[in-house]
Each structure stands twice: as C-alpha cells, then as structure tokens.
Amino acid sequence: MEEKGMLPEQTQSQQVLVVEDTAIFLTIIKDILKGVCEVVPARNAREALDLLEAGTPVDLILMDVVLPDMNGYDLVKAIKSNEATKDISVIFITSLSGEQDEEYGLSIGAIDYITKPFSKSIVRARVKNHLELKRYRDVLKNMSMIDGLTELNNRRRFEEYVGREWNRCLRNQKPLAILLIDIDYFKKYNDYYGHLEGDEALKTVAKVIEDSLKRSGDFVARWGGEEFACVLAETDKEGAIVVAERLRQAVCDLQIDASAIEDAQYVTVSIGIAAKVPEKKDNWEALLKEADHKLYEAKDDGRNKVIY
Template sequence: MPDNEPGLATILIVDDNPDIIRLLSSLLADKAEILFATNGQAGITIAKKRRPDLILLDIQMPEMDGFAVCRALKSDPDTRDGSIIFVTAGDDDASELMALEAGAVDFIAKPLRPAIVRARVETHLTLQRQAREMKKLAHRDGLTGIFNRRYFDEQISTEVMRHRRQNLPLGLMLVDVDHFKMYNDTVGHLEGDACLQKVAATLSAAARRPAEIVARYGGEEFAIILPGSDMPDTEKFGDWVLQNIRELALPHPNSPTSTAVTISAGLVSCIPDPHLTPELMIARADQALYKAKSQGRNRFQTYHVPEPRVDRPHAVPAGSFASP
C-alpha cells in the first residue's frame, strides 16, 4: 500500500535535469504531492516505496533511459498501476510509439508549455481517481461495505510476495463470530445482517493504519491483513480487536459463551520464505482459529511458525499454538 496520505495524489518526476524538475514542480505543486529523482534507478526505488499516481519520466537519461525505467515499473506488481507520461525533447512519431509500447499513457514534448502540462496531468490524475473508485466498488462486500473475498485473495498474494522481497514480517488474522447460527435462529436474519455490519465496522475502525486490510472472508468470517506486523504486534492487535468487539456489547441471547456477541480469532505472523504460499499462511491462521474455538471461543490463538530444521523436510511444519 502506498505511504502517502489517503486521498492525496502523488506525482513522481524522474529527470536528470534539475531545472526541469523545478519547473514541473512549480507547475504542479497545487495538484499533488511532488516527489522527484534525478536518475532511473532512484526513480524506481521511490516508486516502489510510495507508489505514485502519476510519473513524469524523461527518456534521455544516463545509465538507464526512460524506456527501461518504464518497462521495469510496468513489470513490477508494486508499481504497474501508476500512470506514466514521458516528458522529452524528442517529438518524433517513433519516440512516441516506443513510449506507448513501453507502457506510457501519454507523451509531452519539450520545450514544455505550462497550460498543456497542467491539462494533461489533471486528465490522467482524474482517470486514476475514477479507476480507483471503480476498483473499490468491484472489491466491496455488498452487505458490510468492507472489502470482499476476491480483494482479500488478491492482496494476500501481493503482500506475501512483497514481504518476501523486503524481508519483512507479515501478520494475518482470521475472525469468526461466535455462535452466529444460533444468533440468526434466535433474533432473525435481519438482525443477523445488522450484527455482521456492526462487527465489520468495528473491525475496520480497529485497523487504524491505512495499509491494514479488513475483508469479509465468507459468511460470519472476516480476515485482516497486517503488513509489517511481527508476532508481538499481531498479538497486540488481536487483543485490541477482541476488546473492541466486547465493548460493542451486542446482546446474544442463548449464547453458551457470553451474554453479548463475541469473536474467536486465529493469528499468524512470519517473514515469508520461498516455501510460504498465501494458501499456507491462511491455513495456519485457520488452524489457530479452530484451536481458539475448541478452547472456549471469545479469544484468539496464535500459530507459531517453527524454525526450519535440517534433519526434517521443510514442507508443511506442524507449528504450535499459544494462548494470549
């Protein structure tokens, strides 16, 4: 997920000419947060970290030209969604065609004309905003309004790969509303739907960092992706979520666990290695969830990934569980 403030567009200028960077920055400062790099490799590094909405990219740069930078950005899942406009002194048909074939959405010729630059940048920022809104609608659960299973499946795959590359811990939490069938049978399906909506809203409010993703996994199950979260941080989050659900204090008639709605959760956190698939990570969290339910519900369990040993296969380690 990008590090920039939600809702604030970000433009990255990649050009080896400081004068061009200053000119473009002054022209566009009122439209977005401006980032810049003076060579292709630095531009790629910034783009991977910040994932800008729009990149203004020079073609003629030493060591790594704009075409190579564009192809690298478009081949990387972390950066391929950003729009790229080439800004260059070459205005011939061949250069423009190469730019479009490399993955650019537009081409601005030097010398720069301020009105044209602003108009084209505004057009592509608008298109980016519209594309994001359409994508959000396609990825939202109709009942709860949070992300749906399809989006979760896409994001857990992306985050496993990203955390593997960056050697960072990734946390995952699977949540199940306790005795939900009994709740439906007792108070009716309309109240059951309202319960799921309130639980979803509470989970979303508990996930405070923009990078954290809360999704409806299916039925009364939810999933939360916790980027950069090691096991202690993941367990703290688990405590925080259970506390928030208890404070919701939704009456649950006939529940053998509590007078109010409660949840059970399974937690896992690890630095993904080459053997860890998204499916395996989900299975580990699901095993921890099953353990939490079998031990009385209204709690979480953590799946502790064992250290690999040379005297046994690395495939699917049994792991262990620990109470909070």
C-alpha cells in the same frame, strides 16, 4: 486504521514522479506543476525504480526517453512488467519528435507523448487531466473493494493489502501478523433470530472490530460470511495476542443476545493468530492458512477463544 471506502485525496495531494537528469528542466517542470501536484524527482532510471519498489505513492510518471543509465522505453517496460506498478500511467516528455518514436512509446504502455519544445500551459493541462482520470479510477476501484453489508474492506482488497504489506515486511525484515475471526454459532443465530437480525449482528461486530484497531496501518476486511481478517504489520505474535484479546472482549462487551442458542448467552468470536517475519521461500497465503488452522482449534476448544 487503514482507511476504506474513502474517496482519493484532491488533486493537490497527488504525486507525480519526474524522471529527469537535468536540474534546470526539473526546476521548469516543478514550476509548471506548482499547485497541481507534488513532484517526486528521480535523477535516473535506477533511482525511479528504487522509489517505486520502496512503495512511494505515485499517481503519474513523467519521464524523458533519454536517461543516463537506461533509456526511457526500457524503464517503461520494467514498470509495466511489475505487478505493483503496471497500472501507473506514464507520460513521455522528450526531444525525440519522430513519428516512429512516439508510436513506439505509446505502443509499450505510455499514455501520452509530449515533445520538446513544449507549451507550459499544455503540459500543465495534460498532467491535470491525467491526474483527474486517475482520481476517478481510484474512486471506482475503492467502490469495488468495499463489502456492501458491513462497509468494511472486502476479500479482494484484503488480498491486495496483505500482499503489499508482506513484501514491505520482507524488505524491512519486520514481523507480520494475520488474525482470522469467526462469529461463534452464527448459522444457528441466523436460523433462530432470522437473517435481518443476523445482518445487524454482522454489522455491529464489524464496527466494533474496526473501532478496536488502534494503529493507522491496522487493517480489517470481511473475509466471507461471518468471518473477518485482520492484518497487523510490524506486529509479532505477542503483540497480535494483545490485539486479538482486545477484539474478543470488545465483542463480548456488546452483549448481543444469543440466549436462545445452546451453549451461548451472547454473541462471541473465536480468533486464530499467525505471525512471522516473512522469508523469500514463504508467502502470505501460508501465513493465512496457519491462522485458519488456529481458528479451527479455537472452535474445537469451546469457542470464544484466541488460539496462536
């Protein structure tokens, strides 16, 4: 299942995209950064943009200003204008050593500017420093995207993840499914058993939902209150039904006592499903809204049900 609340990997596993059309220079950079990071090469601007648009994980970009198909300044502008890539730090490493060149490169979004000829040890040190800063930023970002009570992903993280998966499934024309899960009669449960017991029930249900998702890309978040949301990439409606029924049964099997509540013996959940192959005219918010409608149908139909 999609990891949450984890610290980023150590520096050795971080990836640096090096945009350089000269094979000899690329070999030199690889040698300099050996043991620091993994180098992802791109021979020109178009190849770099294709790698980024395909979702290649990149922690830092190292590029020349002079490229065969587009100058590096324009490439940086393209990267910074894309919501998915705008936060990736860029270092220019170039023979253009004029003060105006450097000032302009930094003004459009580069985080550093290294001129040739350069010291190998200085390049290595600067890249290491920027990668370490990226790691600390990732730690802080991860902390801001975790729900404090359940330790699941929070709503902000859900919106980021589902947007990325929607775009990926759109490119590959694969189905995407969203499940919305609501704990039945939870307000009554809180009113009778108290908020401390309610919190424990929330944490227990969250854990069993998380444990019931089997694939590495399956994702769950606390949507708000007693609601949870799951994203199942490359999953059609039939596959989503199987997962939803497994989640619903897993919660039933917990046998969390709710006998004091009218019409309930144990804590149960209702689940709404929506799934489709993304189209350019649509968006993930519409799919989420459809899942929400199905959830309300499940509630109206007696609860402890999966509706699709």
